[in-house]
Amino acid sequence: MTSRDVARAAGVSQATVSLVLGDKWRGRVSERTAAAVRTTAEELGYRPNLAARNLRLGRTRTALLVVPALTNEFFARVYTGAARVAAENGFGVVLYPSPEGVGPARDPFDSARASLDGVIASSMAADALAAMRGGGGLPLVMLDSDPADPEAAATVNLDIADGMRRMTEYLLGLGHRRFVHLASAVDSWTFRVRSRALAETLGSVPEAVVRTEHAALDVDAARHAAERALSGPGHRPTALVCDDDILAAGACKAVRRLGLRVPEDVSVTGFDDLALATALEPELTTVRLPAEEVGERGMAALLAVLDGRPAEAAAVPVELMSRGSTAPPPAV
Template sequence: MTTPPPSPARRVTTHDVARRAGVSQATVSLVLGGNPRARVSAVTRERVVLAAGELGYRPNMLARGLVQRKSYALGVMVPDLSNPFFLDVVTGVQRVAAEAGYAVLPGDVRETNAARHLDALRARQVDGLILDGFGALALPESALADLKVVLVDEPSERWPGVASDALGAGRLAAEHLVGLGHTRLAFAGPATDVHGFRMRERGFFQVLQAQGLGLSSARLRRVAPDVAGGLQAMKALLALGPTERPTAVFCANDLVAAGALKACLTAGVSVPGEMSIVGCDDVELARVLTPELTTIRVPARELGARAARLLLKQLEDESWVPRPAKPLPVKLVARGTTAGPGNRE
């Protein structure tokens, strides 16, 4: 006789699943708890999973957490949730975390002091923390001593991490512009110790040096990594004399590039006719600008997903030691903001 489903008003429990599957409640807990060491046959495991699906069972994470002394929550600290790149990183974390039954608590350290945000996450007893270079630099190691931590785009000898090929991103941008025939180039980005930004800049300069191309201090614009920073940088570059003014600019991220493009359009400077612009990240904004932005695609969602997998692996196995992984590859996406320098060089 088939066990009738519980009334819609009542939450489905493991006891309901056990009755439907014809097994004990303890067996259901072993199967649905994801215990890899549980001695349950494949046939029984399939029966339990099928019964849970038929009844619409949803685990009570609060109850499970009390038993296992876990919160089933992960903290994520990024510098700017208004930047689509970091939203994509968080989205990647959430996708993997949700599949494993974890909630994600994201925080913007631009709006909230990093230490204060960390205190808030500790108060919620998060099981682990994912943070990028800005967060890592803003917090002393002692503040993270008893936490499981994974870093994004920030190398560390203490904590595991995931990274994109930031050096390669800068090289791709320079190779693209030099290949188009530009010899007077500029760079716009922040003065920072954050690894990702430093490597993008370093890769760009490596190619210029290899090609025997100099970059004067006037064409190196230190600005905030946002739209306002891009506006500021391009206004300064456009004010340079005809022999110094660049014909192409590599911007540290797409927000800076968007500001640079806006400054050109406001000043009546043709893009890419008189100025070529390359961004970095390939956020959605890059595809809705006019002209569409040439940029370097960085797999932000996969960065977040890999970071979450690393963190969950640490939480599952205390003895696990991560192996060094290659940086995620980046790719040039040539669109409408780059072309040859024409008659200006």
């Protein structure tokens, strides 16, 4: 089965088939004709010769997705979204983990430069991509990262600040005024944004106070940090605002180990809405981040850059998920 067979069956030229199946038809072929060509190709079971087309275009149709870790569900969902859009466009995605997103990541380009069309990097620490930058002129699309980065060809961001503002306003509305921010020890843009949004929102409430405890992104580190925060001098905080759901799981363990209750004595919140959030008891109040959509838009942005088109710039909305781990603070 060849493109000539598709052209003959659809009643169009072979050039029209190449334009449509190469996704270059807009402005050259009508939508009706493009739809007819795609339908005919599907009915005939036609698959384009990608190797020949790639040789003509000088592309490998392969993208590298760099993530901080393979053990975090969020990045698995980012990959799922990116791979879906890639597959729809005849691309493949190679997944490459940087050590915990703190780096510096080993440079894969010496061996892989010739086999890549571009790089997508998700939620990386400030210095983790030092070895990646300048990867042979490959376009770099940053996800959940500083939009001011001059080396990024495009950036796809969640509305992280809005998520943290909404979470903080929700807790203030419940009556909380004594907060602990259980903050990630990773120095990345996304966590700096969360910290800044929390501080700015609480700064507008004169009687609100917040203390920050940093922790590595694992349950035990979060538990120890939360125990320090809850056992320190002065009035006990009534709300633990955590940078992600893994930290929140550690915070919940700390509350129980100190003989306290969630949420009757201490409210705990997370960020991400991982499967863990509803596995906890009580279920975790958190901010849902649509990770698959981020991956989809990241891959779409890379395709746009490769085609010389502008990438979509609007931030991806997030959603506050109110569950059982939050309640009004205990009466004094």
